[in-house]
Amino acid sequence: MRRDVFQAIADPTRRxxxxxxxxxxxxLNAVAxxxxxxxxxxxxxxxxxxxxxxxxxxxxxRERYCTASLGQLGExxxxxxxxxxxxxTRLDNLDKYLAKTQKQKKHAKRKSD
Amino acid sequence: xxxxxxxxxxxxxxxxxxxxxxEAVFNAFTEADALAEWWAPSDMFNVSALSLDxxxxxxxxxxxxxxxxSLWARFVFGNIRRHDLIEFILSFTDENGTVTRAPFFDxxxxxxxxxxxxxxxxxxxxxTLESSPHNATQQExxxxxxxxxxxxxxxxxxxxxxxxxLVR
Numbered sequence: 001m002r003r004d005v006f007q008a009i010a011d012p013t014r015r016x017x018x019x020x021x022x023x024x025x026x027x028l029n030a031v032a033x034x035x036x037x038x039x040x041x042x043x044x045x046x047x048x049x050x051x052x053x054x055x056x057x058x059x060x061x062r063e064r065y066c067t068a069s070l071g072q073l074g075e076x077x078x079x080x081x082x083x084x085x086x087x088x089t090r091l092d093n094l095d096k097y098l099a100k101t102q103k104q105k106k107h108a109k110r111k112s113d
Numbered sequence: 114x115x116x117x118x119x120x121x122x123x124x125x126x127x128x129x130x131x132x133x134x135x136e137a138v139f140n141a142f143t144e145a146d147a148l149a150e151w152w153a154p155s156d157m158f159n160v161s162a163l164s165l166d167x168x169x170x171x172x173x174x175x176x177x178x179x180x181x182x183s184l185w186a187r188f189v190f191g192n193i194r195r196h197d198l199i200e201f202i203l204s205f206t207d208e209n210g211t212v213t214r215a216p217f218f219d220x221x222x223x224x225x226x227x228x229x230x231x232x233x234x235x236x237x238x239x240x241t242l243e244s245s246p247h248n249a250t251q252q253e254x255x256x257x258x259x260x261x262x263x264x265x266x267x268x269x270x271x272x273x274x275x276x277x278x279l280v281r
Contacts, residue, residue, distance in 0.1 A: 006222035010248035079220055083125055089154045091129050094141055097151040098133045
């Protein structure tokens, strides 16, 4: 089945891999060397990233190189921007809500004193 | 539930300060009426709490109404520590509470993990929000794929109109 980009970024190791590949093309071994977890575990993460379309693997001679797919990364960063707005709006509202209710509470307390 | 140690760096991290005690901020996440009030992004939106069971694995279900139609969503609470920690997984749902893709955005994760931590100092509470898409299991995703088409057909038209409102 087709995976989506959000599955790709749900895991911190995969986020780190994407972060590395966003700047440079790396061969599979170099990616794996960067992490303390097992090589098969890294391969699994990379496989998932390729299935999500965020990473492309190309064979160059005997080496397999991983590159980040920028179009798909754009989809991720678009969402993060929307999502940041989503929470900013709500956290502002929370402040307004607290201002209103805490004032009412103070008022009620003063009355009962 | 994703444990604390699993999030190294979140996709989104926001920090806010509120001039109120941590207890007041915490309670705004734990009371249905409070949540319904501040969750609404604008006056064009009305949020109604349907149910709230504030405990680990408990649900908060709510409906968002606009002039153009309704949307449903839920929190599934995770770790909770009174007055300083609230975790939940946020999803859009259908009317029956089944997780669905966010109808009004082209691209939005099925499930989003959110952690809110509060720290009070001298009456000022610092809220930190960390959030990342949640790693939905294959089974959840398969179920979603199966239901997606029927859900889409029924709601597409009204939701396109809603989208126009939301992007304003």
